[in-house]
Amino acid sequence: MTPSRRTILTSAVAAGVAATSGVASAADTTAAAPASHGGTGRGPRQEVFGHLPDGRDVHRWTLSRGGTLLKVLSYGGIVQTLEVRDRRGETANVSLGFASLEPYLTLSPYFGALIGRYGNRIAAGRFTLDGRTYSLPVNNGPNSLHGGNQGFDKHVWHVEPTGPASLALTRTSPDGEEGYPGTLDVRVDYSLTDDGALRIDYRATTDAPTVVNLTNHTYWNLAGEGSGTVLDHQVQLAASRFTPVDSTLIPTGDLAPVAGTPFDFRRAKPVGRDIRRSHEQLRFGQGFDHNFVLDKGITRRPEQFATVYDPSSGRTMTVSTTEPGVQFYTGNFLDGSFAGTSGSFYRQSDALCLETQHFPDSPNQPAFPSTVLRPGQTYSSSTVYGFGVRRA
Incomplete structure (x- = not known):
């Protein structure tokens, strides 16, 4: 994002508590009918999407399976488009993004990107680990956001196909990159399942103690990218608590009940029902x-x-994860200055994000679940976005 535009604010995760019910099961929807790109086809397809200023190629990979067509960039591990059918059998791209490489290089809405080393915010761009204080780039008000100025979303990843509808993205983040300690070896696998779900598996190891919190920042609009607001989308979250924040969006440390607040999504409700409440x-x-x-x-x-x-379309999306929390973000800082893949300009609440992660600012919050990774340990996280249609 250019300095004159506001940084797009989002990301996160949360803490674990006793399991409860409250989310509609997959049985409540029917699987989307296979689109013309259903099945495995010829396997992942590669093409040149653009070139970096230093001349390096950026590739776009296309995966197709189970009625889902997915396009992923080697730059930032970005989910550029994801197409699924609606109840009428019509196909649309349901993720926000850009049609060419240049906007991804110069703007910072994090459309579809892999986020690291640390998703979400770290207060004042500082944390202490094993008695040593580390300083990070401050790129979001007084705080550090999504790994700093050159987070994982601003690097070219090495990509290899690993199956008929799967890719492995790898890179090594050197010791001291954006202020983070330790050399971090990262692998992220994108795969489409037989029924067209997008599965993302994250793995990382380090040679020195560090903090890690990886996620994906896809913006979703199930009516179709560029179609307008998601305020009529109905959302259900099996979450009885949330983490309140201060005016800079850093958690206060409290775990507040959602009951009686606009944050209660334990029963499905339209996104817009309470979003304008005082x-x-x-x-x-x-x-x-x-x-x-x-x-x-x-x-x-x-x-x-x-x-x-x-x-309007009948499309549904379910989200499953191993993580303890999710950042629910309603595109509040989309301001009409971003033209997407369809040429439409994205405005406030034209998409929503469900970013599965640990708590924001966990390195500075001892009561939050730890995000510390040490040599000999393996960071492991998985999230699945499933798609279907509801007939009525």
């Missing part, structure tokens, strides 16, 4: 931009916690 937290975020504490807690395998439904 509430200090909504004022701070200019809408929803908060970490929800998932009732399921940290799990060994991805467990479903969210359902999103667009009444």
Whole structure:
């Protein structure tokens, strides 16, 4: 993003608590009918998408399976487009992005990007680990956001196909990159399942103690990219608590109940029902931009916690994760200055994000689940975005 534009604010995660029910199960929807790109086709396809100022190629990879068509860039591991069918059998791209490489290089809405080393905010761009204080770039008001000025979203990843509808993206983040200690070896796998779900698996190891919190920052509009607001999308989150923030969107350390607040999504409701209510937290975020504490807690395998439904198209999305929390963000800082893949300009609440992660600012919050990774340990996280249609 250029200095004259506001940095797009989002990301996060949360803390684990006892498991409860409250999210519609996959049985409540029917699988989307296979589109013309259903099946495995010829496997991942590669093409040149653009060139960096230093001449390096940026490639776009296309995956197709189970009625889903996915396009991923080697730059930033970006989900550029994801196409699925609606209840009428019509196909649309449901993720926000740019049609060419240049805007990804100069703007910072994080459309579809891999986020690291640390997703979300770290207060004042500082944290202490094993008695040593580390300083990070301050790129979001007084805080550090999404890994700093040159986070994982601003690097070219090495990409290799690993199956008929899967890719492995790898890179080594050197010791001291953006102020973070330790050399971090990262692998992120994108794959489409037989039923067209997008699965993202994250792995990382380090040679020195560090902090890690990886996520993906795709903006979703199930009515189709560029179609307008998502305020009528119905969202359900199995989260009984959230982490309130201060005016700079840093968690206060509290785990507040959602009951009786606009943050109660335990039963499905339209995004816009409470977004304009008089509430200090909504004022701070200019809408929803908060970490929800998932009732399921940290799990060994991805467990479903969210359902999103667009009444106009019938499209549904379920989200499952191993992570303890999610940042629910309603595109509050989209200001009409970004022209997307369809040529439409994105405005406030034209998309929503569900970024699965640990708590923001965990390195400075001892009561939050730890994001410390040490030599000999492996960071591991998985998230699955499933797609279907509701017939009525």
